[in-house]
Amino acid sequence: xxxxxxxxxxxxxxxxxxxxxxxxxxxxxxxxxSFFEVKExxxxxxxxxxxxxxxSNKNCYLIDHKYHIKDNxxxxxxxxxxxxxxxxxxxxxxxxxxxxxxETVLGLERxxxxxxxxxxxxxxxxxxxxxxxxxxFSIHSAGISKNxxxxxxxxxxxxFKTTITMDFVRNAGYxxxxxxxxxxxxxxxxxxxxxxxxYSYRSKYLPTENFRNILDKVRFVMYLRNNSDxxxxxxxxxxxxxxxxxxxxxxxxxxxxxxRPVTLERAVDKLVANEKGEMFRNPSxxxxxxxxxxxxxxxxxxxxxxxxxxxxFWDDLEHKLKEILDKIPIYEVEIQERYTSxxxxxxxxxxxxx
Amino acid sequence: xxxxxxxxxxxxxxxxxxxxNFFGKGNFYKEYENFETMEKIDNLDFTIYFGKFTPxxxxxxxxEDKFFIKENxxxxxxxxxxxGNWEFxxxxxxxxxxxxxxYSSKFIGYLVSQFIxxxxxxxxxxxxxxxxxxxxxxxxxxxxxxxxxxxxxxKTTIILxxxxxxxxxxxxxxxxxxxGEAIGFLSPxxxxxxxxSPLIIEKIGFRKKLxxxxxxxxxxxxxxxxxLFTQINARDIFKDNIINSSQLHSxxxxxxxxxxxxxxxxxxxxxxxxxVNQKLDTPFFxxxxxxxxxxxxxxxxxxHWERYIENLTTNLPDDIPIYKVEVPRxxxxxxxxxxxxxxxx
Numbered sequence: 001x002x003x004x005x006x007x008x009x010x011x012x013x014x015x016x017x018x019x020x021x022x023x024x025x026x027x028x029x030x031x032x033x034s035f036f037e038v039k040e041x042x043x044x045x046x047x048x049x050x051x052x053x054x055x056s057n058k059n060c061y062l063i064d065h066k067y068h069i070k071d072n073x074x075x076x077x078x079x080x081x082x083x084x085x086x087x088x089x090x091x092x093x094x095x096x097x098x099x100x101x102x103e104t105v106l107g108l109e110r111x112x113x114x115x116x117x118x119x120x121x122x123x124x125x126x127x128x129x130x131x132x133x134x135x136x137f138s139i140h141s142a143g144i145s146k147n148x149x150x151x152x153x154x155x156x157x158x159x160f161k162t163t164i165t166m167d168f169v170r171n172a173g174y175x176x177x178x179x180x181x182x183x184x185x186x187x188x189x190x191x192x193x194x195x196x197x198x199y200s201y202r203s204k205y206l207p208t209e210n211f212r213n214i215l216d217k218v219r220f221v222m223y224l225r226n227n228s229d230x231x232x233x234x235x236x237x238x239x240x241x242x243x244x245x246x247x248x249x250x251x252x253x254x255x256x257x258x259x260r261p262v263t264l265e266r267a268v269d270k271l272v273a274n275e276k277g278e279m280f281r282n283p284s285x286x287x288x289x290x291x292x293x294x295x296x297x298x299x300x301x302x303x304x305x306x307x308x309x310x311x312x313f314w315d316d317l318e319h320k321l322k323e324i325l326d327k328i329p330i331y332e333v334e335i336q337e338r339y340t341s342x343x344x345x346x347x348x349x350x351x352x353x354x
Numbered sequence: 355x356x357x358x359x360x361x362x363x364x365x366x367x368x369x370x371x372x373x374x375n376f377f378g379k380g381n382f383y384k385e386y387e388n389f390e391t392m393e394k395i396d397n398l399d400f401t402i403y404f405g406k407f408t409p410x411x412x413x414x415x416x417x418e419d420k421f422f423i424k425e426n427x428x429x430x431x432x433x434x435x436x437x438g439n440w441e442f443x444x445x446x447x448x449x450x451x452x453x454x455x456x457y458s459s460k461f462i463g464y465l466v467s468q469f470i471x472x473x474x475x476x477x478x479x480x481x482x483x484x485x486x487x488x489x490x491x492x493x494x495x496x497x498x499x500x501x502x503x504x505x506x507x508x509k510t511t512i513i514l515x516x517x518x519x520x521x522x523x524x525x526x527x528x529x530x531x532x533x534g535e536a537i538g539f540l541s542p543x544x545x546x547x548x549x550x551s552p553l554i555i556e557k558i559g560f561r562k563k564l565x566x567x568x569x570x571x572x573x574x575x576x577x578x579x580x581x582l583f584t585q586i587n588a589r590d591i592f593k594d595n596i597i598n599s600s601q602l603h604s605x606x607x608x609x610x611x612x613x614x615x616x617x618x619x620x621x622x623x624x625x626x627x628x629x630v631n632q633k634l635d636t637p638f639f640x641x642x643x644x645x646x647x648x649x650x651x652x653x654x655x656x657x658h659w660e661r662y663i664e665n666l667t668t669n670l671p672d673d674i675p676i677y678k679v680e681v682p683r684x685x686x687x688x689x690x691x692x693x694x695x696x697x698x699x
Binding site for chain 2: 059060061062063064065079156157158159250251252253254255266269270273274276277280281292296299300302303304306307311334337
C-alpha cells in the first residue's frame with residue numbers, strides 16, 4: 001500500500017513523500033521534516049517516490065560510466081557505505097521536481113528508518129536548492145530568538161550548535177528556530193526544525209547534545225515511541241523573527257578564546273564554504289560513507305551544462321547573501337574545545353553584548 | 355626506510371620518505387616513476403613522510419571534530435573511504451616551497467595515499483602558474499592535440515589510435531598547460547578491459563594479460579565496487595614516441611552520448627569544464643579546502659580554485675580551436691575518421 005505524506009514549509013515550498021514502506025519504528029528519525037507535515041498539498045514543488053522504478057534515461061550524456069544526464073534530468077546507480085541506490089530526478093534544475101529513489105540498505109537502519117536515505121541524499125539538498133532559488137536561504141546553522149530578535153549561530157559540525165541552543169532555550173528563555181538549519185529571507189529568520197523530537201529529547205534529558213551511554217539511547221527510543229504530535233512538542237518553536245545578528249561559532253584548543261567582528265566579504269565566503277562543506281558530511285545516520293553524492297551530481301550536471309542554474313547556484317548564493325547580510329552585525333566567536341557549564345555563561349555574555 | 359626524489363620537468367620537485375613496510379604502496383611509485391631521479395635535490399617544493407607521526411595540532415581551530423586548522427597548517431585526525439582510512443598533516447603550504455606532509459594509515463589505507471601526493475603536485479603546479487588538466491595529449495609535427503573528458507569518454511582509446519598513426523604521446527591521463535604549450539605528464543596508462551588496444555596487447559606479456567582478466571572478473575563479481583586498473587608504463591611500450599612538450603594546436607572536449615557530433619565551443623565554457631573536472635577528480639581535497647576556507651577564507655589554500663581559473667585563462671591561448679565532441683559509447687572507425695578530419699584542419 002502506498003503511503004503519501006505531504007509537507008508545507010512556510011507556504012514557500014510544498015512537497016510529498018510517497019513510499020511503500022511502513023513508517024519505520026522511529027518516525028522522527030525516519031521522517032526528518034515531520035514538523036512541516038500537513039494533511040495535503042496542491043501542486044507540490046517536489047515529489048519523492050521511494051521504491052522500484054523504471055528510468056527514462058534515453059538520449060542522455062553518460063559521464064564516468066554511470067551518470068546519465070540530459071536537460072533538467074539526472075539518473076544514476078550509486079553506492080556508499082552499507083547502502084546502494086538508484087536515483088532519477090526529473091526537474092533537476094528547474095520546474096516541478098520528481099525524485100524516484102530505490103535503495104538497498106544493509107543493517108538495522110533498514111528496519112528503524114527505511115525512508116531516511118533518500119531524504120538525506122536527495123530530498124534535503126533539493127529543498128535547499130529550491131529554497132535558495134526562491135531567495136529563501138537555508139543556512140546550516142542554529143537559530144534562537146527572544147522578543148522577535150533572532151540570533152543565527154553558524155558552525156561546522158562539532159561546534160556545539162545544538163547544545164548551545166538547548167541551553168539558550170532551557171536556561172535563558174529563548175525560543176527555538178532550528179539547530180541544524182534556519183531559513184533567512186530578507187531581514188527575517190524562519191524556523192526550520194529537522195528531527196524535532198530528537199532535539200526535544202536531548203534538551204529534556206541530556207546535559208549536552210551527546211548521548212552519554214546506551215541507556216540514553218534506549219530511553220530515546222522509548223521517548224520517540226510515545227511522542228509524535230509535532231504541534232505539542234515541548235520545544236518553544238517560534239515561526240519567524242527579525243534577524244538581529246549572526247555569529248560564527250568555532251571550537252578551538254587555543255588557551256584563550258576571543259570574539260571579533262567579521263567583514264561581510266569574509267562572512268559570505270565562510271557561509272558558502274560551510275554550505276558546500278556540509279554536502280560532504282555523512283548522511284545523518286552514517287548510512288553511507290564520504291557523503292558527497294548530491295554535490296557530485298550537481299557538479300557532473302554542471303560539467304555538461306556549465307551555464308545551467310545548477311552550475312551558477314553557488315555564485316548566485318554568494319551574491320544574494322552579500323545583499324541581505326549587509327546590514328547586520330556579524331562576529332566570530334571562539335569557544336573552548338570542551339563544553340562545560342562555564343562555556344554557556346561565556347557564550348550568552350558574548351552574544352547578548354553584541 | 356625508502357627515500358626517493360622526483361622532478362617534474364624542473365617545475366615541481368619533491369621527496370618521499372617511506373618509513374613503513376607496507377607492501378601495497380607499489381602503485382604510488384608506479385604513478386610517478388617517470389619523474390623519479392637518482393640525484394638528491396635541495397630546493398624541494400614538498401616532502402611526504404609515510405608512517406606514524408605526532409601531529410603538532412595545538413592552538414588550532416577544530417571543525418567536524420576531526421580537522422585541526424591554524425595558519426599554514428591542516429591536520430585531519432581520521433578520514434576514510436571504502437576500506438581505507440588515514441590521518442595526515444600538511445604544514446607550511448602558505449610559504450613558497452618546503453611544505454611538509456605526514457601521512458599515516460593502518461594497513462590498507464596506504465593504497466589510497468595516492469590522492470594526497472596528487473593534490474600536492476597539483477597544488478604546487480598551480481601556485482607556480484601551471485595548469486594541470488584531466489586530459490590526454492598527443493602531438494605531431496610540433497602541434498599538440500588535447501583530449502579532455504571525464505571517465506568513460508575514450509581518451510585513452512583515441513590517443514592509442516592516434517599513436518598507431520604516428521602521433522607522439524605527451525600524457526594519457528593528465529597534461530600540464532603553460533602559456534600555450536602542452537607539457538607531458540607521463541603517468542601509467544590505466545588499462546581496463548574496455549580500453550585495451552591491439553598495440554598494447556601486442557606489447558604486454560602473458561602475466562599482465564592474466565592480471566587484466568582477473569581484475570575484470572573481480573569487477574564483475576563485486577558488481578563494480580572493486581575496480582582495479584592495470585597500470586602500464588607508456589615508456590615501456592612506446593619508448594621513442596614520447597615527447598616532453600609541444601605547442602597546443604587544438605582542444606577536444608569529449609562527452610559520450612549517442613553518435614559522433616562536433617561543434618566549436620568557447621574558451622570560457624572550456625575553463626568551466628576543466629574546473630569541474632578537476633574538482634570531481636579531487637574529492638577529498640575539495641572537501642579539505644572547504645574546511646580550511648571556512649576558517650581562513652583569504653589564504654592561499656582557500657584560493658586554490660580561483661587561482662586554477664586564473665591560470666587557465668592565461669595558459670590557454672585565445673586563438674586556438676576548441677571543439678565539443680559528442681562521441682558514441684562504443685567507438686567505431688567513423689569516430690576516428692571524424693576526429694582526424696578536425697585534427698588536420
